[in-house]
Amino acid sequence: MLARLLGPASYGVIAIASLVISLGLLIADSGLSASLVQRKEIHDNDVRTAFTAQTLIGIGLALSIALSAPLLAHAYSQPILAPVLQVLAFTLVLQSASQTSAALLRRRMDFRRIQKTQVGSYLLSYLGFGIPAAYLGLGVWSLTGAQVLQTTLNLALLYHATRHPIAPLLQRDTHMLHFGGRILATNIVNWVSTYLDSFLLGRAFGTATLGLYNRAFFLLNTPVTVVVSASQGVLFAATSRTQNQTDTARQTYLATFGGLATVIVPAFMTAAAAAASLVEATYGQQWVNAIPFVLPLAIAMPLFALMAIAGPILAGLNRPQEELRAQSLAALVAIPALLLAASWSLAALVWVGVFVHALRFTLMTAAACNVLRVSAGTISRILLRAVLLAGLCAFLPALIEQFWTAPALLKFLLEILVSGTTWLLLLLMLPNVFTEPETKRYLHRLTRKLPQRFARRFA
Template sequence: MPAKDLKSTTLSSLFWKLFEQGGTAVVTLVVQVVMARLLSPVEFGVLAIMLVFVNVGNVIVQSGLNTAIIQVPDASEADFDTVFWMSLAISVVLYVAVFCLAPAVSSFYGMPQAVTPLRVLVLVLVVNAYNSIQEAIVARRLEFQKTFRATVTAGVVSGSAGVVAALLGGGIWALVVQQLLQQACKCLVLALQIPWKPRLRFERDRALLLFRFGWKLLASGILEQGYQSLSDLLIGKVFSSSELGYVSQGKKYPFALGAMLDGAIQPVMLSAVAHVQDDAARVKRLARRALKTSTYLIVPAMTLFAVAATPVVRIVLGEAWLPSVPFVQLYCVVYAMLPIHTTNLQVLNGMGRSDLFLRLEVVKKVVGIAILSFTTFVLRDLHAIVSGYIVVALLCTFINASPNKRVIGYAYLEQVRDICPAFLLALAAALVAWPVSLLGLGDLPTILLQGVAMLVAYVGLSALFRVEEFFYLLDTLRELRMGRAG
């Protein structure tokens, strides 16, 4: 694809991906706020345990093979069909396994009420076998407006159903209904927009080719999700369900904010890199732009969230959730480093280097499990456990970046120099915004005034010091506006 056409398509895709992530975040926030006020921390803790099995299952069903479809240059509808039947078979096997294990899981964690909800919730794995192909087709064609429509519609429908179930006293079932309907509705809306429908065909040779690429990403995904889930499993066992609920809520909102911003840029970059993977210089330019832009947006957002965490939690979730404030702040630090992780990993995916991707995951998980084990079994402190994730995230910035010096000539120190302005500007802006909390204003005025102070300081300093990302974003907005007007 010519550079001009690729840039135009990428900008258009980025526009729709931002709308998708933003729309989803707004709908999800409203739903989660209502649900948090209707349900207890214990019920959210039970959900966190159940989602461990769903999330690990989703990695097995979705990761690897659908990324292979995006990356291979000659993917056909026969490939889509082949991967779908493989994913469907895997999802059914996983569903049966979790169905049989549900009583043992519930007994181990002392949650007898979770047996049937868990068996119903894991039905989402079967739905996601179909959705994984839909998502791959959208990403391959850079048609993210279709995902926008599906995701926002699914959020509204599932959120409404979940809230109604909670109001009717559904308890944990309200959360199950919301999770299951969200994926089913998204799948249905995408099916109305994408002409592909599965056919009864399976090409063994293509399956082997795609699997040779995808199995490494699959193994990497299992390592990553298994590591993330291990924390919930340990907290749920060593501590109480309510404490797990506080940690889960503390992680959820910084993660959602990071996913909204970084998640809009990185999938588009993966598709763009896959189109120019033979030109390392162009890939490096794409990677630098994605890293710098994503960091410039995410770091101040996380900084503001950390500064205003107490009034935000009190006004949004209520007094009962104030113990989650320290976890919100700690996870803001963790997810401020998200862009350097995802940018480097997406480059390896787009370049077809799943071998390096897997090696990195093995190294990172050894480091992460060692720190998690120490904070859980030696220190036995929830705040230490989450603080340990900050140490892991910092170490992993170097681990994730190290191969790309060789692959595309983008060294770690060069990446650090590229993201330093955003961190320094965010710190300076936070020093301007933080004193507002000392004025004794109400929660809402404090949040609004801190937000305004942070924005004015961050943008003002960016303009004053001629920060490249600031002017790039202004130029991009002009291009998008002119493109839409044209």
């Protein structure tokens, strides 16, 4: 709704500001949240130290961003970027202060509370403020205000759920600093590999083009982020509890990898086949120039999702250096490649971004397989099954997209129905062809949580 009301230019400005804030948040966290989750025992002083450090770093970074905002606005030739970034810098303090509460909930494996908080604060902020403000013509400030409100609500709800001690304390903790430092370095390297293309795209081709790319990215990345964030939190907390049980971690990794591949690869191949209908049905005619971005992003997103589940397992096994090594190597290749592509053409920059995702996936999967003793043949077999399933699911939607003339929404709904039905029938009729044994065992355990009549049928 907001994309239809505001158009690409407003989202280009917000995209640049959000990239800066997201990097600041990684630095403010300093890996301390992961340290609270990973270590076997924590005390009140550990919580106070993490909260104090994260909040102080957040305040310092927020001031730095606010002061340097005019320089960034000048670099992008967008005067409105300076005040927007200065306002959003305030959210960095709030987000930094909320990270300790979120870490404690992840440590307790209370992911339901985290999800309720995130979804609730988002809906209240964007439905309650963002959309009405956009209708009133506030433009980019409707997005800015909604983000400030969401961050404030999220902090209040998370702290209400934990009520952890907040008295200032800074104490030297070797384990926390060492483990957190490796996590911080890994997160920064990940950020560079993931978002450098957006920074370069906005600088080289303008904020309106960045807005188009950002919304296409958001459309495809949001479902992946929801699934991956939930999976990462559970995988990290669960693996941290059983740090020495490599066999259990291996089974968990294969079950998760196989399950994600079976769902995500067909979904995104269908999105690529139905790119025009997807964009027009969701955002409207003014966003048709975002359609060319859908195909490369639809290839990149499954690679990102399958890559991302390796990190929390390696960190939970106290091997974060493995991820840091793999991601650093990817970044060393990505930075010059993306800089060169940005000086060449928009298409080159976007497709080099896909190559970067493929490289990160290859290096991270290899690192996880090495630690967990998983063969390359097993991973290849899972991927081949997923690609075969995806091709069968996307075949009819591609024909519908190409040859049927109908309103975009109607066409896209039919494509979803056809693809989803094909996917379900193939899994039900040929489960041994398209599903890994570890995934089937996990799904069998999952069916026990269903009502009895459904559990018997699915089992």
